[in-house]
Amino acid sequence: MKKEIPWNLIIQKLKHDITAEEEHDLTVWLAEDNHRVIFEELQTLWQKVQENAINYTPDTNYYWKELSKRMKTTEVKAEPSVHKTRSVSFKRYAAVASVFLLIALSCTLYIGINLGRPESGTQVYTNLSGKSKVYLSDGTQVCLHTNTSLSLNTDFNDNSRLVNLLGEAYFDIKHDKDHPFVVETEGMKVVVHGTKFNVTSHPDSANTYVGLVEGSVSLETSKEHRLMQPGEMATFNKLNNALSIERGDVHFMSSWANDKIIFKGKPLGYICRFLSKWYSVKINLSPSLSDKYIYSFTLRHETLEEIVRIMARLNPLEYNFDEHNVLTIKEISSTNP
Known part of the structure; x- marks a missing residue:
């Protein structure tokens, strides 16, 4: 159950900032098992925060452990979100912004107030x-x-x-x-x-x-x-x-730190410089490709793997991530039949 909680969707719902597509995904999740009970508990915690925690600053690690005990979880760790955010590879999610915000701004705060933990x-x-x-x-x-x-x-x-x-x-x-x-x-x-x-x-x-x-x-x-x-x-x-x-x-x-980056007719070398900064990952690009291919798109919350996969569909490129998450992009070599 823990690995299926869509933290990002829940937060967007509680903040009244959820899109129609996200609302649909959340509705599907709520219809399964006892998910609605979990959501209602989190919703109650969120409401308590808004009412009582004006100037309170919680100890995040302590209160997350306490929240985990109350929800009868067996492990205390941030869970990947079903609604994916950016990462260096779709296989390599360690923690996401949704879990971070949930811990920092809602449940931990409520538990701190109710447990009476000192503000120090x-x-x-x-x-x-x-x-x-x-x-x-x-x-x-x-x-x-x-x-x-x-x-x-x-x-x-x-x-x-x-x-x-x-x-x-x-x-x-x-x-x-x-x-x-x-x-x-x-x-x-x-x-x-x-x-x-x-x-x-x-x-x-x-x-x-x-x-x-x-x-x-x-x-x-x-x-x-x-x-x-x-x-x-x-x-x-x-x-x-x-x-x-x-x-x-x-x-x-x-x-x-921007919400998005717009590329209009920019070469691959220029784009990779921004992708490296955006995803905090090293990118090795073959020098011959730097100015060879031009792209126009808007970068928002896609994973890096999604971006380069689309590029590879448009042009003869191949890419791979090594064990250190270093991305290498090179041109597919053509061979004569």
């Missing part, structure tokens, strides 16, 4: 696949990319607006002149009062990257304190604490 400690949001949006209590919106964790104290917005980032995230910061928003990465802090910017700081990378889209931010390291202007990109080396700032393509850097 650390809140951790983790996204393993695709992208997930987090809405913080101060009004800030954070979009998390693949393999990213965001942590903050549960007194966030009371004493300070400090978060710690591992991975990549796009921030749309709610303005507050009296309480600067601080993103802490390994060896560097990004301090802002209200702006839009992208931060990439993976633990297995020697560098942290910051791209400023709007507003202004300051970067603080053990050696220096520097200001950034819109359109600038910063590179911080974690090994030697060197910091450099220069003009760059900040819109490409944060393109993965």
Whole structure:
């Protein structure tokens, strides 16, 4: 039963943001077994959240375990959604945004209120696949990319607006002149009062990257304190604490956080650059193919495998994902009969 719960459809229904096609899929699922009972329980939890949880920030991991016990599940883990979101391959779903939002914004919050758990400690949001949006209590919106964790104290917005980032995230910061928003990465802090910017700081990378889209931010390291202007990109080396700032393509850097990307008559090489960023996957493309084929389409929530499969139908291409999810695209070699 656990592997069949369509979390994404349920969330869209509870948020009153469900399409006709999604409504149909959900109706089919509700008609089976005791699925309606499960949905009604989740609906009740959601309503309780709206009524009672104005300023409460839950401990996600703790409350998800408690919710799992109440629902008599035997494993505590995020389930893949029946309604698929983006991932590097249709076989490789680890966690999806729907489960993330459900845990962070609904059931966990309700359980925390009813169990009377103290509002103290650390809140951790983790996204393993695709992208997930987090809405913080101060009004800030954070979009998390693949393999990213965001942590903050549960007194966030009371004493300070400090978060710690591992991975990549796009921030749309709610303005507050009296309480600067601080993103802490390994060896560097990004301090802002209200702006839009992208931060990439993976633990297995020697560098942290910051791209400023709007507003202004300051970067603080053990050696220096520097200001950034819109359109600038910063590179911080974690090994030697060197910091450099220069003009760059900040819109490409944060393109993965958009709801969609429209390609009109773009070559395969150009498109693969965006696909690599969008899906957070390495793509090896044969150099001869970079400008050979032109495509026009809109990228939304399709899987990467779906995109390249369609391309391979239109042109003589072959592709494969290796064990590390590296995608290789090359032209099908023609042979004479």
